[in-house]
Amino acid sequence: MTAAIAAVESAQPTTTAAVDAAFAPAVRLTKVGKTFRGGAPVLDGIDLTVAPGEFVCLLGASGCGKSTLLNLVADLDAPSSGTVEVPSGRAALMFQESALFPWLTAGENIDLALRLRGLSGRRDRRAETERLLDLVRLRGAYDKRPHQLSGGMRQRVALARALAQDSPVLLMDEPFAALDAITRDVLHEELVRLWEATGLAVLFVTHNVREAVRLGQRVVLLSSRPGRVAREWRVDIPQPRRIEDKAVADLSVEITDHLRKEISRHGR
Amino acid sequence: MAADTDTSGPAGDSLAHIEAGLDALETSAEPESSRLKHVAASVLPPIAALVLILAVWQILYAAKIWPDWKLPGPSQVFGSLKDTFSEGDAWGAVGHSIGHGAVGFGASVAIGTPLGILVGRFKPVRAGLGPILSGLQSLPSVAWVPPALMFFGPTPAMLYTVVLLGAVPSIAVGVMSGLDQVPPLYLRVGRNIGARGLASVRHVLLPAALPGYLAGLRQGWAFAWRSLLASEIIVQSANLGHSLGFLLKNAQDANDMSGAFAAIVLILAVGVAVNQLLFVPLERRVLKARGLA
Numbered sequence: 001m002t003a004a005i006a007a008v009e010s011a012q013p014t015t016t017a018a019v020d021a022a023f024a025p026a027v028r029l030t031k032v033g034k035t036f037r038g039g040a041p042v043l044d045g046i047d048l049t050v051a052p053g054e055f056v057c058l059l060g061a062s063g064c065g066k067s068t069l070l071n072l073v074a075d076l077d078a079p080s081s082g083t084v085e086v087p088s089g090r091a092a093l094m095f096q097e098s099a100l101f102p103w104l105t106a107g108e109n110i111d112l113a114l115r116l117r118g119l120s121g122r123r124d125r126r127a128e129t130e131r132l133l134d135l136v137r138l139r140g141a142y143d144k145r146p147h148q149l150s151g152g153m154r155q156r157v158a159l160a161r162a163l164a165q166d167s168p169v170l171l172m173d174e175p176f177a178a179l180d181a182i183t184r185d186v187l188h189e190e191l192v193r194l195w196e197a198t199g200l201a202v203l204f205v206t207h208n209v210r211e212a213v214r215l216g217q218r219v220v221l222l223s224s225r226p227g228r229v230a231r232e233w234r235v236d237i238p239q240p241r242r243i244e245d246k247a248v249a250d251l252s253v254e255i256t257d258h259l260r261k262e263i264s265r266h267g268r
Numbered sequence: 269m270a271a272d273t274d275t276s277g278p279a280g281d282s283l284a285h286i287e288a289g290l291d292a293l294e295t296s297a298e299p300e301s302s303r304l305k306h307v308a309a310s311v312l313p314p315i316a317a318l319v320l321i322l323a324v325w326q327i328l329y330a331a332k333i334w335p336d337w338k339l340p341g342p343s344q345v346f347g348s349l350k351d352t353f354s355e356g357d358a359w360g361a362v363g364h365s366i367g368h369g370a371v372g373f374g375a376s377v378a379i380g381t382p383l384g385i386l387v388g389r390f391k392p393v394r395a396g397l398g399p400i401l402s403g404l405q406s407l408p409s410v411a412w413v414p415p416a417l418m419f420f421g422p423t424p425a426m427l428y429t430v431v432l433l434g435a436v437p438s439i440a441v442g443v444m445s446g447l448d449q450v451p452p453l454y455l456r457v458g459r460n461i462g463a464r465g466l467a468s469v470r471h472v473l474l475p476a477a478l479p480g481y482l483a484g485l486r487q488g489w490a491f492a493w494r495s496l497l498a499s500e501i502i503v504q505s506a507n508l509g510h511s512l513g514f515l516l517k518n519a520q521d522a523n524d525m526s527g528a529f530a531a532i533v534l535i536l537a538v539g540v541a542v543n544q545l546l547f548v549p550l551e552r553r554v555l556k557a558r559g560l561a
Contacts, residue, residue, distance in 0.1 A: 099457045102558040113461040137288070145558070147558065152290060
């Protein structure tokens with residue numbers, strides 16, 4: 001919408017994985033493998049690059065190691081092999097449950113992230129918290145306790161907390177899976193709006209094909225046990241998209257067929 | 269408002285309206301129950317139970333199954349209670365015992381809390397001390413009175429030793445279980461937003477463990493109070509002054525059953541008062557803020 005965003009958007013179609021790699025990427029995984037003690041490998045030989053400002057959806061069935069992969073990028077776990085690069089340092093992470101701290105109010109949850117980020121002035125933090133609440137359209141919710149908010153509102157506060165970390169990379173682990181369809185639809189729109197406004201690189205994990213196509217510029221399909229990159233699609237449908245769009249449905253059918261094939265390999 | 273913007277599709281402004289509508293629909297105002305009703309609901313049942321107990325007691329007394337000196341009636345015990353207060357013994361004894369209890373409990377919290385964190389967070393310490401703490405918890409603290417008396421003589425140090433040995437294990441175990449109940453997700457979120465090491469303990473671990481800790485404190489107080497009274501009843505000395513235990517033992521020496529009952533009523537009253545005026549409101553406040561009560 002702004003000039004900067006437009007530039008990022010128009011630049012997207014021309015960038016390929018090879019070109020991305022030449023510039024500093026937002027996230028780069030090289031031949032990443034992960035094996036937990038005594039188990040079969042969960043991830044194997046993952047090569048994945050997310051360009052600055054790019055929206056990538058990671059799609060896969062159970063056991064493809066989607067969450068494990070996000071943990072590696074978020075530095076909550078270390079890879080068994082290969083390298084994980086996040087040149088900006090830390091990546092903000094959002095979960096399926098909002099995981100807001102119940103002993104703090106909505107505003108204090110965001111404030112804590114600002115404080116741990118090193119923002120010292122109480123007044124500055126208050127102003128920034130109000131700005132972030134406003135950004136996720138929860139003006140006036142500063143003093144609300146998490147349990148007083150609906151699931152969708154909690155996820156928006158969690159999103160504001162993630163934005164408070166001021167990291168150029170946002171990792172999302174099925175953040176809307178527990179929400180009802182209407183709320184999810186609204187949050188899809190909200191997320192795309194915020195992504196366009198902030199220029200964040202988003203790595204969004206989901207098992208919902210339609211959601212992946214609705215949101216992402218790129219959809220990466222992971223195979224299961226071990227998780228490998230099976231295929232990827234560039235989604236050239238312009239935003240704003242709707243989950244009901246025919247183009248979204250058509251691509252979803254194609255991707256679902258591949259996903260089914262991946263899954264049925266395990267039934268033999 | 270929401271109806272006419274619903275159809276306009278995904279445009280920024282209408283999205284705000286839809287979101288506001290969803291928010292309004294999905295959050296209902298919490299019903300503010302009246303304070304009077306709440307007080308009535310929590311005060312009336314115990315009063316009714318108390319009246320029932322007194323009635324049964326009065327019936328047993330009136331039936332004359334046992335002589336007066338074995339089972340005095342409620343009115344006689346009430347008379348003794350009044351006498352104790354009018355002679356000035358009661359307030360002194362209550363104050364004395366509460367003073368000892370508060371100091372002993374305070375020291376137990378100061379020792380039990382770090383001990384619980386140590387045992388809860390470090391595996392080797394837990395493997396070593398965990399079973400010992402659980403064992404100590406099941407040991408009646410009155411068992412410590414004879415050795416403490418031999419070591420310290422009839423001094424306040426003896427009282428505090430028995431109180432500490434009674435209360436510290438239960439507070440430490442409370443801290444431990446509080447820490448165990450912290451959802452790992454909170455720790456991961458904490459790490460992600462930058463809380464590592466001490467910051468993680470301060471901003472995530474301790475606040476998350478607070479409800480379990482408060483339950484441990486409550487239990488710790490019960491143990492402290494019991495241990496204190498056990499030693500006060502067994503050990504009588506001018507060094508220890510006129511405590512509630514002294515009052516009870518004195519009644520026994522005078523073969524004064526209603527005096528003994530009066531002392532027990534006082535001991536009970538202190539226990540209930542501390543619980544209801546300190547621990548219950550504190551726990552309720554913490555749980556309510558988290559939507560757990």
